[in-house]
Amino acid sequence: MTDPRRIALRPLARILEARQKGENPDVIERENLRLRHEQQRDRLRQRAESRLLVLAVCFFAAFMAVGVKMTALASSEPEEPRSATSGSSIISTRADIVDRQGRVLATNLVTNALYVHPHELIDPAAAAAGLAAIFDDLDEETLVRRFGSGSRFMWIRGSISPEQQQLVHDLGEPGLLFGPREMRLYPNGAVAAHVLGGARFGEQAVNAAEIIGVAGIEAELDEDLRDPARGGAPLELSLDLTVQSAIEEVLAGGMAIMNAQGASAVLMDAHTGEVISLASLPDFDPNARPRPLLEGDPSQSPLYNRAIQGVYELGSTYKLFTVAQALEEGLVNTQTMIDTQGPLRMSGFEINDFHDYGPRLSVRDVLVQSSNIGTARLAQMIGPERQQQFLGRLGLLEALDFEMIESRQGRPIYPSNWGQLSTMTISYGHGISATQLHLAAAYATMVNGGTLVRPTLQRQEDPQLGERVISEETSMALREMLRAVVAEEEGTANLAEIAGYEVGGKTGSADKPNPQGGYYDDRVIATFASVFPANDPQYVLVVTLDEPSISVLGETRRTAGWTAVPVAAEVIRRVAPLLGLRPQTVDPELAYSLSSASQ
Amino acid sequence: MRGFLTFLAAVAVIALGYWAYHQNIQTQQALRDVERLQRAIVMERERLGVLRAEWAYLNRPDRLRELVDLNFERLNLLPMTPDQFAVMDEVIWRPEASAPIEDEVEDILFSASEAEDLP
Numbered sequence: 051m052t053d054p055r056r057i058a059l060r061p062l063a064r065i066l067e068a069r070q071k072g073e074n075p076d077v078i079e080r081e082n083l084r085l086r087h088e089q090q091r092d093r094l095r096q097r098a099e100s101r102l103l104v105l106a107v108c109f110f111a112a113f114m115a116v117g118v119k120m121t122a123l124a125s126s127e128p129e130e131p132r133s134a135t136s137g138s139s140i141i142s143t144r145a146d147i148v149d150r151q152g153r154v155l156a157t158n159l160v161t162n163a164l165y166v167h168p169h170e171l172i173d174p175a176a177a178a179a180g181l182a183a184i185f186d187d188l189d190e191e192t193l194v195r196r197f198g199s200g201s202r203f204m205w206i207r208g209s210i211s212p213e214q215q216q217l218v219h220d221l222g223e224p225g226l227l228f229g230p231r232e233m234r235l236y237p238n239g240a241v242a243a244h245v246l247g248g249a250r251f252g253e254q255a256v257n258a259a260e261i262i263g264v265a266g267i268e269a270e271l272d273e274d275l276r277d278p279a280r281g282g283a284p285l286e287l288s289l290d291l292t293v294q295s296a297i298e299e300v301l302a303g304g305m306a307i308m309n310a311q312g313a314s315a316v317l318m319d320a321h322t323g324e325v326i327s328l329a330s331l332p333d334f335d336p337n338a339r340p341r342p343l344l345e346g347d348p349s350q351s352p353l354y355n356r357a358i359q360g361v362y363e364l365g366s367t368y369k370l371f372t373v374a375q376a377l378e379e380g381l382v383n384t385q386t387m388i389d390t391q392g393p394l395r396m397s398g399f400e401i402n403d404f405h406d407y408g409p410r411l412s413v414r415d416v417l418v419q420s421s422n423i424g425t426a427r428l429a430q431m432i433g434p435e436r437q438q439q440f441l442g443r444l445g446l447l448e449a450l451d452f453e454m455i456e457s458r459q460g461r462p463i464y465p466s467n468w469g470q471l472s473t474m475t476i477s478y479g480h481g482i483s484a485t486q487l488h489l490a491a492a493y494a495t496m497v498n499g500g501t502l503v504r505p506t507l508q509r510q511e512d513p514q515l516g517e518r519v520i521s522e523e524t525s526m527a528l529r530e531m532l533r534a535v536v537a538e539e540e541g542t543a544n545l546a547e548i549a550g551y552e553v554g555g556k557t558g559s560a561d562k563p564n565p566q567g568g569y570y571d572d573r574v575i576a577t578f579a580s581v582f583p584a585n586d587p588q589y590v591l592v593v594t595l596d597e598p599s600i601s602v603l604g605e606t607r608r609t610a611g612w613t614a615v616p617v618a619a620e621v622i623r624r625v626a627p628l629l630g631l632r633p634q635t636v637d638p639e640l641a642y643s644l645s646s647a648s649q
Numbered sequence: 650m651r652g653f654l655t656f657l658a659a660v661a662v663i664a665l666g667y668w669a670y671h672q673n674i675q676t677q678q679a680l681r682d683v684e685r686l687q688r689a690i691v692m693e694r695e696r697l698g699v700l701r702a703e704w705a706y707l708n709r710p711d712r713l714r715e716l717v718d719l720n721f722e723r724l725n726l727l728p729m730t731p732d733q734f735a736v737m738d739e740v741i742w743r744p745e746a747s748a749p750i751e752d753e754v755e756d757i758l759f760s761a762s763e764a765e766d767l768p
Contacts, residue, residue: 154705160695237705295710296728550731627729 057082143232144261145275146284147246149291150509156246159235162215162228164206165256168197171225180221181206184214208251209233229256236336241295244330244355245454245507248339264339267507269455286509288324293317296624298329304617305331308598314356315593315621316486320494320581321513323503330356356596357486359459364489365558367579368479369425373417374496374528375440376428378520384414384527388424396471401426418534420542420557422478429477434468437476443519444492446484453507460485479558490592493579497532497587500525529554533584542611543578546619550633551626553619555580557610562597573597576610578618582626583634593618
């Protein structure tokens, strides 16, 4: 195919003409060839130029698109990809707290906060009067002064009820505004107040506020409760609301009858370490947490948790540990006779018994009848180092690692110079202080077959099976002795004998230390550490009364056997059925030989 | 032929453009739906939270105890005590309906025939 515009290289007419003139016809051919090349070159350049143009347009468009998108991203508000937010905004910010049966102990409620834009108020005086009428604690004059102070923003209330909100709405002031709030609510009021602690608002903005735990488990597990990764799963505690409430009711009654300053109780599972109930009276409403005392004795405040913060000498309850160690180390057996002739003098100090037990008692009777002299003799055999080591292994010499922030304040007090005399007084619980929770955990370790138990507030499925502290046989012997303290006529806790359940336990009464030094004569801390059912202990209950006194047959009684023991017995009578314990009808002697508590 | 291919390509571009636009609109609609549903879920959760809190508040032990005391005459509710547990043997069962007389007769006849078979 030939281009019509194509120039012939050797056009015949011109060649002939050139030949006639005698010129070289090759010149014509060369000339034409040149022209043809030029045409070709122009065509190619044109095509290349247009291609370049198209390419340039394409690149320009592509870069513009990228540029526009980048500008748009840079200048617009960042926004989460909507399809990916599958519910993180749906779940409330702080996890609920429930008891072991799923009953709500703490939850969140959406309310509103009230704030003011004073410059938008139409009639500040009327608004102030209206607010003062709705909220009792607001003062009209103060409000008028604050509205006139030139501030453009002020909070009135952190959270208000729907009724109050409606009343504020009815004032019709455009300057009164509401911001949504999540409020922490404790629906059960004062029940388990010390465990839960309380919460307050942290950082506040108009449309949200963070909730911060201030005490108890709310403070200790604050991070955990606020963690969005929880996905709204509630925190399940080992507490049982019904049991807790029953114990608080019985304690309140016992406190009134025994004229006590305060009362506290710890109920703990001997195998799993779960704290089923932890009560301390007087208590408070965590929805309206009172202010801490700024002066005076903090233990006078209702905020004070006696079971965890109260570091007291727990008296004769410690005798169990001395006897346990003496048995465990093979120094004695339960029938070995111990010299109880009093008084026992040691470096100018005199150890006496509550009354004279005669010249000798067996180890079993030393514990059952609670002889200080006998226990001190056992401690002499053990010696200071080994005693300190043993109590240390039981966790009685350091603060507990427990899920309440106050537990760090419950640091046991013991002599820095642990000599022979200290050993003897510590053997019956004087000169050493710990909290009630320490005692409960140590008793659980003693009776559950001998493995260490750490108390916990979180739900557990399995027994802890910690380090072995004493052998199964020693543990069984201790259970039998604890039962005898309650069951036998000479035992110090025979008021704890209740129909249906075999209770074992040990009493302890210690004089309260005077802040001015020395001890009070007429103020005691009465403690009863009990285990039930005694043949195969499931639960450990420690009841403590602060300064109890009761008049029996014209005589004022303060010892635990007359005060803490009857209260604990009533607690067990009320609580054991709630825990699902069937009354026992087994022959006790048979039960001890058959029982195996480690199951 | 070439013209037809060009036409086909143009139609394809228009169709794809329409499809893409349609998908875009549908996606936006779905996102709006999701947002609306999420708002609804938030509302429902809030309501649920309020109801749960109210349930817990109405069932708080102190209130239940007061109600039990108030209605003691009608309900006679007392705290649970150990003597309220019982063993199975203490339960009085309904007497079983007496078996028809024919069965008994048959039983006697059967045992009699068995006795005869024995040597």
